[in-house]
Amino acid sequence: MTIDSRSNTRTAWFFVLPAVIIMFVACLYPVLSAVRLGFYDWSMGTPWAQAKWSGWDSFEIVFTDPAMWRSLWTTLEFAAISVSAEMFLGIALALALEGHIRGMAFFRTLFILPMMVAPIAVGLTWRYLFDAQFGLVNAVLAVFDIAAKGWLADETLAFAAIIVSDIWQWTPFVFIMVIAGLAGVDSTVLEAARIDGARWWTITRRVKLPMIAHVLAITLVMRLIDAFRVLEVIYVLTFGGPGDSTEVLSMHIYKTAFIGQKLGAASAISVLLLVVVMFLTWLALLMSNPLADGENGQ
Amino acid sequence: MKRRDLLKAGGLAGILAAGQFPLIKGVLAQDRYAKYRGQTVVMSVPSHPHYDAMTKILPDFTQETGIKIELDKVSLARIKDKQLLEMAKPQGDYDLACYVVMWKTEYVKKNLIEPLEPFFQNAALADPGYDMGDIVKGYLEVQGLVGGPKGYLPGPGAKLYGLPYGSETSVLAYRKDIFEKHGFKAPQTYDDLQKLLAPLKDKSGIGALSSRGQAGHQCVHAWLLHLNPLGGEVFDANWNPVFNSQAGIDALKLLKEISDTGPAGIPGYGQGELINAFLQGQAAMYLDSILIMGQVKDPAKSKIVGQVEYALHPKGVRYASQSGGLGLAMPKNAKNKDAAFLLLQWLTSKAADIKVTKAGGNAIRMSTLNDPDIMKQYPEFGILKEQLKYVEPDWRPIIAEWDEINIQALGIGISEALTGKKSPEEALNGIVPKVTDIMKRGGYLKG
Numbered sequence: 001m002t003i004d005s006r007s008n009t010r011t012a013w014f015f016v017l018p019a020v021i022i023m024f025v026a027c028l029y030p031v032l033s034a035v036r037l038g039f040y041d042w043s044m045g046t047p048w049a050q051a052k053w054s055g056w057d058s059f060e061i062v063f064t065d066p067a068m069w070r071s072l073w074t075t076l077e078f079a080a081i082s083v084s085a086e087m088f089l090g091i092a093l094a095l096a097l098e099g100h101i102r103g104m105a106f107f108r109t110l111f112i113l114p115m116m117v118a119p120i121a122v123g124l125t126w127r128y129l130f131d132a133q134f135g136l137v138n139a140v141l142a143v144f145d146i147a148a149k150g151w152l153a154d155e156t157l158a159f160a161a162i163i164v165s166d167i168w169q170w171t172p173f174v175f176i177m178v179i180a181g182l183a184g185v186d187s188t189v190l191e192a193a194r195i196d197g198a199r200w201w202t203i204t205r206r207v208k209l210p211m212i213a214h215v216l217a218i219t220l221v222m223r224l225i226d227a228f229r230v231l232e233v234i235y236v237l238t239f240g241g242p243g244d245s246t247e248v249l250s251m252h253i254y255k256t257a258f259i260g261q262k263l264g265a266a267s268a269i270s271v272l273l274l275v276v277v278m279f280l281t282w283l284a285l286l287m288s289n290p291l292a293d294g295e296n297g298q
Numbered sequence: 299m300k301r302r303d304l305l306k307a308g309g310l311a312g313i314l315a316a317g318q319f320p321l322i323k324g325v326l327a328q329d330r331y332a333k334y335r336g337q338t339v340v341m342s343v344p345s346h347p348h349y350d351a352m353t354k355i356l357p358d359f360t361q362e363t364g365i366k367i368e369l370d371k372v373s374l375a376r377i378k379d380k381q382l383l384e385m386a387k388p389q390g391d392y393d394l395a396c397y398v399v400m401w402k403t404e405y406v407k408k409n410l411i412e413p414l415e416p417f418f419q420n421a422a423l424a425d426p427g428y429d430m431g432d433i434v435k436g437y438l439e440v441q442g443l444v445g446g447p448k449g450y451l452p453g454p455g456a457k458l459y460g461l462p463y464g465s466e467t468s469v470l471a472y473r474k475d476i477f478e479k480h481g482f483k484a485p486q487t488y489d490d491l492q493k494l495l496a497p498l499k500d501k502s503g504i505g506a507l508s509s510r511g512q513a514g515h516q517c518v519h520a521w522l523l524h525l526n527p528l529g530g531e532v533f534d535a536n537w538n539p540v541f542n543s544q545a546g547i548d549a550l551k552l553l554k555e556i557s558d559t560g561p562a563g564i565p566g567y568g569q570g571e572l573i574n575a576f577l578q579g580q581a582a583m584y585l586d587s588i589l590i591m592g593q594v595k596d597p598a599k600s601k602i603v604g605q606v607e608y609a610l611h612p613k614g615v616r617y618a619s620q621s622g623g624l625g626l627a628m629p630k631n632a633k634n635k636d637a638a639f640l641l642l643q644w645l646t647s648k649a650a651d652i653k654v655t656k657a658g659g660n661a662i663r664m665s666t667l668n669d670p671d672i673m674k675q676y677p678e679f680g681i682l683k684e685q686l687k688y689v690e691p692d693w694r695p696i697i698a699e700w701d702e703i704n705i706q707a708l709g710i711g712i713s714e715a716l717t718g719k720k721s722p723e724e725a726l727n728g729i730v731p732k733v734t735d736i737m738k739r740g741g742y743l744k745g
Contacts, residue, residue: 045382045408067706131571132563133580152566153511155717241513242565243714258379260702261404 031274037267044261058264059271068269070244071252072276078159078248079227079280082166086223087216089167090174095204097175098182108179112172119169123236126165127152130237155245158238162246165233170226174219181215182208217288221281228277249273330423334637335364341626341641342381342395344374347589348464348624349396351659352645358653359644365637374398381629385410390631393638397460399441399622404698406444406459411627414442414458417639425643432648432663436689437462440696441625450696461646462662464624467611467689468523469681471576471584471594474607476502484609488527491612492552495559498582505561508581509553512568513713514705517553521712522694523585524549527614532695532703537742539733541708542726550715550722557716565716577602585611587620591678592658608681610688617688623660699740707732 038058042051062068097107114122129136130151138148151157185208193203209216231250234240240247240255247255249269257266343349349371356367370392372380378401384390385405397405405411418424430438438461439452446456472484480501485491491507498506510516525531530545540546557564561580563571569586576584577593577600584590593599594606611619626645628638644650648665655661655672666672667679667686694700707729715725738745 043408044379045386045405045410047386132566133561133571133575134578148562150563150566153563153717154565155719158566238566239512239514241517241710241713242717243513243719244710255706259705 034267034270034274038264038271040264042263044258044263054264058262058268062265062268062272067244067247068249068252068272071247071249072272074159074245074247075228075249078163078166078230078246079224082163082170083220083223083227085163085167086171086174087220089171090219091178091209091216093171093175094178094182095208098179112176114169115172115176117169119232120236122165122169123233126161126168126233127237130161152238153242155242158242158246162234162237165237166227166230169233170223174223177215177219178212181212185211213288217284220287221284224280224284225277228273228280330425331363331365331640334634334640336366337634337637338366338368339393339634339638339641340368340370340391342370342372342377342384342392344377344396344624345371346374346464346624347592348654348659351654351657352463354657355650355653359641359650363640363644365641367641382410385629385631387631389633390629391633392629393632393634394626394642395629396463396624396626398624399465400694400696400700400704402441402444402460402625402627403450403696404701405627407698410630411459412630412632412635414461414628414639414642417628417635418458423636423639423643425647428643428647429663429665432665433462433646434465434662434664434667434686434689436467436621436686436691437465437623437662440621440689440691440693441465441623448692448695448697451691460625460627461642462623463626463645464660465662466587466589466620466623466660467682467685468586468620469588469591469685470609470611471590471606472609473502473579473582473602473605475605476504476582477607484607485612486609488524488552488612488614492555495555499559502582504579505575505581506559507556507583507585508567508572508575509556509560509564510567510569510572510586511553511557511564511713511716512566512571514709516568516709517565517712517716518704518708520556520586521549521553521708523611523620524552524614526618526620526690526693527612527616528552529615531692533737537737539730539737541733542723542730546726547722550712550726553712554716554718554722565713587623588660588682591676591682608678610681610685618690618693619685619688621689621691621693697740697742699736699742703733703736707736 039053039055040051041054041058042048093111097104097111117125128134132138132148132150132153135151137151142148149157151161189207189211190203193207198206228248229250230248231254234246234248234251235254238246240251250273253266253269253273256262256269260266343352353369356369360366370380377396378398381392381395381397384392385395395411418428418430438458439456440450441462442458442460443452443456444450444459446453470484476482476498477484480498482494482498483490485494495506510520525541525546528545528549530541530543530549532539532541534540561575567575569589572584572586573590573593575581576590579601591608595603597603611617626642628635628642632638645654646662648663651661651663651666652669652672655666656675661667661672661679664683667683673679694704711720711725711729714720715722720728734743737743
C-alpha cells in the first residue's frame with residue numbers, strides 16, 4: 001500500500017467514522033440492550049441493581065406461551081391483509097393521478113392528509129366512526145337499510161376495523177412513493193413503447209411497474225416494518241379486544257412490559273419480532289434490491 | 299425546666315388551644331407555609347373530571363400560601379407508565395402523584411411512595427384542625443392503607459400511604475320519565491334487576507342498562523360490580539382463585555344478559571361509551587361510578603337533564619358497592635416533600651373539599667356531604683351517603699399482581715364470554731391456570 005492510498009483510507013475513515021458511531025449508538029445499542037434485557041427479570045420502577053439474571057427463562061416462557069403465538073398469527077394476518085390492500089390501492093391511485101389533470105395538485109395533497117395525522121388521533125377518530133350508537137359508519141349503512149353493527153364488539157368486525165383504519169392512514173404513503181417513482185420514469189422509453197403499439201395496460205405492466213420495482217420493494221419493506229410495529233391506533237381503537245382478537249405483537253409486548261411488569265419477557269418477544277421483520281424484509285428485498293443493483297453498477 | 303422554657307411551652311399550648319379561633323388559626327397557618335413560600339409543587343394528575351375541578355381551586359392555595367403548583371396532566375391510561383419511570387429516578391420531578399387505587403400496593407412494594415404518618419405527626423406541618431375522622435371511612439381505608447390484612451385491608455400493620463382524592467363508589471341511576479311511563483320500579487335487588495332487563499328494553503325501545511365491556515380492565519370492572527353483591531370473590535383466604543365459583547359464573551351470565559339487552563356494542567364500551575350511552579338517551583339505567591352525577595346535569599353533555607333519579611346499587615346476597623377511584627401520594631424521590639404535604643393537607647381539608655365539590659369534583663368528607671349548600675346543589679348526595687355505608691373494601695384484590703390478572707387474564711376471558719365466543723363457565727374456568735401461574739410467580743401460592 002502506498003503512502004497516498006493509506007492517506008486516502010485514513011481520510012475516508014475520518015469522514016465515515018462519525019456516521020458509524022452515530023449508527024452504532026442510535027441503532028445497534030438499543031437493540032443489543034433489548035437482547036440483554038431479555039436475560040433479566042426486571043420490573044419497572046425498581047432499580048436496575050435489583051434486576052435478577054434469569055438466563056433463557058424469559059425466552060422459554062415466551063415461546064411456550066400460546067397467547068404470544070396467537071398474537072404473532074394476528075400480526076401476520078393484519079400485516080398481510082393491510083399491506084397488500086395498501087400496495088394495491090396506492091399503486092392504483094398513483095397511476096390514476098400521475099397525469100396532468102386539472103386540480104391534480106389539490107387531490108394529491110388531499111390524499112396524503114391521513115398520513116400526517118397523529119396515530120392517537122386516528123385511533124380516536126375511527127373509534128367514533130365505528131361507534132355502534134353514534135358512528136358514521138352505521139349511519140351510512142342505515143341509508144342502505146343495513147342493520148347497525150357493533151363494530152368494536154365483534155371479533156371479526158373489530159379486526160376488519162383495525163385493517164380499515166390502517167389502510168386509510170397508510171395508503172397515501174404508498175401513493176406518494178409510487179407517484180414519485182413514476183415521475184422519474186424516462187419518458188422516451190414510454191414514448192418508444194407507444195410507438196411500438198403498446199396500450200396503457202401493457203405499458204403499465206411491462207414498462208412502468210418494472211422500472212419502479214426498486215421503489216415498490218422499498219415501499220413494501222417500509223410498510224411491512226410499520227405494520228409489525230403498529231400500536232397506538234389499536235391501543236385506542238380496541239385495546240387488543242374483544243378477547244385478544246386484535247392483540248398484535250406490539251400490543252402484546254406493551255401489555256407484557258407495562259401491565260405484566262415483565263420487561264425481560266417483553267424484550268424476548270421484541271427480539272422475536274425483530275427476527276420476523278428482518279426475515280420478511282429479506283424476502284421483500286430478494287424481489288428487487290436497489291442496494292445490490294447499486295453495487296453492481298447498474 | 300427554665301422559666302423561659304416553661305413560658306414557651308405554656309405559650310405553645312395556649313396558641314394551639316386558641317387555634318380554634320379563625321384569626322389566630324390563620325396566623326398559625328401562615329407560619330406553617332412561610333418557610334415554603336416560592337417553592338413549586340409538581341403534581342402528576344390525570345385528565346379526569348375531579349382533577350379538572352381541582353385545577354379551578356388551586357389558585358386559592360397559591361394565593362393563601364405563596365406555594366406555586368405545576369401540573370403534569372396525562373391521560374389516565376398512560377399515567378402509571380410515566381410515574382413508574384419518574385419515581386424510579388434518584389430524584390424525580392413529581393412531588394405529588396395521583397394514583398388509581400389498584401396501584402397502591404405495587405407502589406409501596408417497590409418502595410416508591412412515602413408513608414404519611416410522619417408528616418401528620420410533624421407539628422410544624424400538620425394542621426391541628428385537620429379532621430381525619432371526617433373523611434369517608436371506606437374511601438380512606440381503600441385508597442390509603444397498605445400493609446394490613448391481605449396487604450391492602452384495614453387492620454393490624456396497615457399504614458397510611460395516600461389520601462383519597464377523586465374516590466368513588468357505584469350507584470344506580472335510572473330514567474324516571476321512562477320508568478313512570480311504563481310503570482316500572484327501580485330495582486332494589488339483583489332479582490329485580492335481572493327481571494327488569496328484557497321488558498325494559500322491549501317497552502322503552504332503548505337499551506335497558508348501559509355497561510362497560512371492552513377487553514381488559516373495563517369488562518372486569520363491569521363483572522366485579524355484580525360479583526361482589528352476588529357473594530363472589532376473586533381469591534379465597536389462601537389466595538386460590540375462586541372467581542369461577544357459581545357466583546362468578548352467575549355474575550358473568552348477568553353481564554352477558556346486560557350486554558345483550560343494553561345499547562348496541564357494549565363489548566366494545568369503555569367508561570366513555572358507557573356514560574355517553576346513558577347521557578345521550580340510549581339506555582334507561584346506569585350502574586357504575588358516581589362520576590355520572592355531575593355530568594347528567596350538564597346540558598352540554600347530557601340530553602337527559604332533569605330526568606334522572608338515583609337508587610342504591612341493588613342488593614344480591616348482600617349490599618356491596620364499588621370501592622375505587624383516585625388518590626394522592628408523595629413519591630419517595632420528591633424534591634419538595636414538605637410543601638407537597640401542605641398542598642395535600644390543604645386539598646383534603648374540609649374547606650377545600652367543599653370548594654372542589656362545588657366545582658364539580660367528588661367529595662371525600664362527610665362534612666361536605668352534610669353541608670346544606672352542597673345538598674341543595676346535589677340532592678342526590680342523599681343516596682350517596684346511604685350508599686357509602688356499603689362500600690366494600692375487599693371489592694377487588696389490590697395486590698401488586700392485580701394489573702396483570704385484571705387485564706391479561708380476566709380481561710380476555712370475560713371479553714370472550716361477552717362476544718359469545720365462550721360460555722361464561724368455559725371463559726372463567728379457562729383463566730384459572732393463568733391466574734394460578736401469576737399467583738405462584740408472586741409467591742402467594744407454592745409452585
